[in-house]
Amino acid sequence: MEFIEGCTRNLFFTGKGGVGKTSIACATAVRLADLGRSVLLVSTDPASNLDEVLGVSLANQPTPVASVPNLWGMNLDPEAAARDYRERMVAPYRGVLPDAAIASMEEQFSGSCTLEIAAFDEFSKLLGDPQATSRFEHVIFDTAPTGHTLRLLTLPSAWTGFMEQNTTGTSCLGPLAGLREQYQLYQQALSTLADASQTTLLLVVRPEVSALVEAGRTSEELSELGIRNQFLIINGVFTAQDVDDPYAMALMKRGNRALDRIPQSLARLPRTQVPFRPAGMLGVAALRTWDQPQLSEASPVPESECDVTFGQLLSLQDLIDDMVHGGHGVVLAMGKGGVGKTTVAAALAVAIAEQGHEVTLTTTDPAAHLSFTLGDDLPSRLKVSRIDPVAETEKYSREVMAKAGAQLDPQGRALLAEDLRSPCTEEIAVFRAFAEAVAEGKERIVVLDTAPTGHTILLLDAALAYHREVTRQQSQMPEAVQELLPRLRDPTFTHIVVVTLPEATPVHEAAALQSDLRRAEIEPYAWVVNQTLLGLPVRDAGMRLRQAQELTYIQEIRNQHASRVACIEWQPEAPVGRIGLERLTRSAARR
Numbered sequence: 001m002e003f004i005e006g007c008t009r010n011l012f013f014t015g016k017g018g019v020g021k022t023s024i025a026c027a028t029a030v031r032l033a034d035l036g037r038s039v040l041l042v043s044t045d046p047a048s049n050l051d052e053v054l055g056v057s058l059a060n061q062p063t064p065v066a067s068v069p070n071l072w073g074m075n076l077d078p079e080a081a082a083r084d085y086r087e088r089m090v091a092p093y094r095g096v097l098p099d100a101a102i103a104s105m106e107e108q109f110s111g112s113c114t115l116e117i118a119a120f121d122e123f124s125k126l127l128g129d130p131q132a133t134s135r136f137e138h139v140i141f142d143t144a145p146t147g148h149t150l151r152l153l154t155l156p157s158a159w160t161g162f163m164e165q166n167t168t169g170t171s172c173l174g175p176l177a178g179l180r181e182q183y184q185l186y187q188q189a190l191s192t193l194a195d196a197s198q199t200t201l202l203l204v205v206r207p208e209v210s211a212l213v214e215a216g217r218t219s220e221e222l223s224e225l226g227i228r229n230q231f232l233i234i235n236g237v238f239t240a241q242d243v244d245d246p247y248a249m250a251l252m253k254r255g256n257r258a259l260d261r262i263p264q265s266l267a268r269l270p271r272t273q274v275p276f277r278p279a280g281m282l283g284v285a286a287l288r289t290w291d292q293p294q295l296s297e298a299s300p301v302p303e304s305e306c307d308v309t310f311g312q313l314l315s316l317q318d319l320i321d322d323m324v325h326g327g328h329g330v331v332l333a334m335g336k337g338g339v340g341k342t343t344v345a346a347a348l349a350v351a352i353a354e355q356g357h358e359v360t361l362t363t364t365d366p367a368a369h370l371s372f373t374l375g376d377d378l379p380s381r382l383k384v385s386r387i388d389p390v391a392e393t394e395k396y397s398r399e400v401m402a403k404a405g406a407q408l409d410p411q412g413r414a415l416l417a418e419d420l421r422s423p424c425t426e427e428i429a430v431f432r433a434f435a436e437a438v439a440e441g442k443e444r445i446v447v448l449d450t451a452p453t454g455h456t457i458l459l460l461d462a463a464l465a466y467h468r469e470v471t472r473q474q475s476q477m478p479e480a481v482q483e484l485l486p487r488l489r490d491p492t493f494t495h496i497v498v499v500t501l502p503e504a505t506p507v508h509e510a511a512a513l514q515s516d517l518r519r520a521e522i523e524p525y526a527w528v529v530n531q532t533l534l535g536l537p538v539r540d541a542g543m544r545l546r547q548a549q550e551l552t553y554i555q556e557i558r559n560q561h562a563s564r565v566a567c568i569e570w571q572p573e574a575p576v577g578r579i580g581l582e583r584l585t586r587s588a589a590r591r
Contacts, residue, residue, distance in 0.1 A: 004031055004032065008196070008229070010193075010198055011140045011200050011202060012199065012201045013142045013204055014202070014204070014218065016338055018338060018339075019204045019205055019235055020206075020236065021142055022049055022142045023280070023287070023290070024202075024233055024274065025142035026041065026050065027281060029073075030284060032137075033065075033070040034070075039072070039139075040138070040139045042139065042140065042142070043141070044076045044122050044143045045142070045143045048075045048142075054287075058073045060075060060077055072136070076119070076122040077122070078119035078122050079118075081121060086106060090106055123189075125185065126139060127192050128184075128186065128188035128189035194227050201227055202230075202231045203215045203231070206236050209261065212258060212259075212263060216263030216265040216266050223265075231270055232270070234271060236275075237274065238251050238252050238276040240252045240540055240542075241540050242539050242541065245538055247570070248542070251572075274291060278542045278545040279545050309534070309554060309558075312558065313554070313566060314526070315585065316344070316347060316528070316584060317351065318566060319348075319495075324357055326492070328441055328445055329493045329494065330494045331445065332448050333449045333528075334497065334498055334499065334513060339500055339501050339506055340499060341449050341499040342370065342373065343373055343584070344568070345447050346361060346373050347575070347581040349447040351582070353378075353379035356381065358383075358445065359381060359382050359445045360384075361447050362386070362447070363384075363385075363448070364386070364388070364389050375576060379578075389426050389430050392433050393430075395429065396429035397429075436480050438480070438487055439487075441487070488520075491523060495525040496517065496524040497524070497526055497528055498510050498526070501530055502529050502531075502554055504553065507556060514561065524562070526566055527561065527564070528565075528567070529565065529566070529568070532570060533546055533547050534547055535569055536569055536570065567587070568584050568587045571583060571584070
């Protein structure tokens, strides 16, 4: 691969979930080790699957990979670091503040921003301290820091006494305050990241429009921070082996169209393409052939096994028939980015309206995308509204700056402004609008592809409990906020549909999402497996091998994660407009 020849000492792989960055990072590490170079492969992902990919059991110290001389691997644990930090911050107040206040503090420090800082702290020890990795020629990270974390750490005021004196209304300031003493180490780590002679950032994408657009934004954001030595890896480029298989040809053409529209910020980068690997890259043998097509004489999935599994899956229409009895309530499509939850929400909304119900479809998806998905021919009973994350976040940020930032000096205001650019801020701002949308479910059916994470719900729960205990003025709360948690926890009012893809990372991320919701006492109604090949009569060898892989993950969902599972078959044509969305609703219903 082009980027391996003469590569820098440090390699950082980044990309959205499910694009294959861990597999590519592992394959790169194996290739370099096979060339005789000593390599340390590190993951700071709390849900790391280095062990699964490499076939070894790793710890938080460099561990030799027996089947690959010269290769060591390790899993750092940012969750453990975040737990330790959280306890240090909260412990002095136990027995002093009310229990509700302690719960609110603990939940605040359970968010993604605390974890980001903790993760950066963990790999800064490897990146910023030359002695920590001196015995290795290459250090490979399969999880890169976010642009938000890097911007926050580059603000000089983050290391002043401001952190100890101003603790109101923000979600990221606390963790950074606790790690302030790491200043010199962080500065060295940031310097190394920006040094093109030492570090390369590798952006991993799939040949899909959404993945390419997101990677383009990431590239621009990191370039602005001085991290400009970037390389693009397009993973999973499909080439049909059977030109007479219409599904294979459609998949190849869809990928080619996405690559023809690659964002300019990515088009300028050096790049390489990795062929579609229908069986994945598990095990060292597979990793050693990562840049070769997976040509296979694969047999079809056994008909009996396929029929049994496929026959147990529902369609979206099956779910709808069970969800709309009362003619009002809320349907939430939840899932990680890129799994198709907006399209699923649109399909549900159109189908419910066609059955004669009054429906509101509410989304945070960009208006242009939703308009393209829905088309112009909408059912008369369907109303479409949009929660604009940018507008809601700006509104919330202005309020915080006006209150919390009024008495701050310029450096303090700069830090507060940066903190408000975090993902947590948008989540909280959108959450306020979300509460109003859920309240509308009293009168009609509301379908949302916008939903708070379990962490946000728990944070609200703890904050409201503290508010009630301190002020004893529950009656002053807006009705929509006051009733939100009971409504979300009521299975007769709210039906949560967890959307995923039949692949390892999306399935495991969806399971983590479900666990988070259950912590908030919210039980998902069903899972929807999107874009599956399982029920399609494909002939292409690569696609048949892919079917076998999907069967494994669909069976895992049914056996371990959900009792009610629906599926949507992969569509040769993009599911847009009323007719396209109706196809999704009926998908898997033919039995």
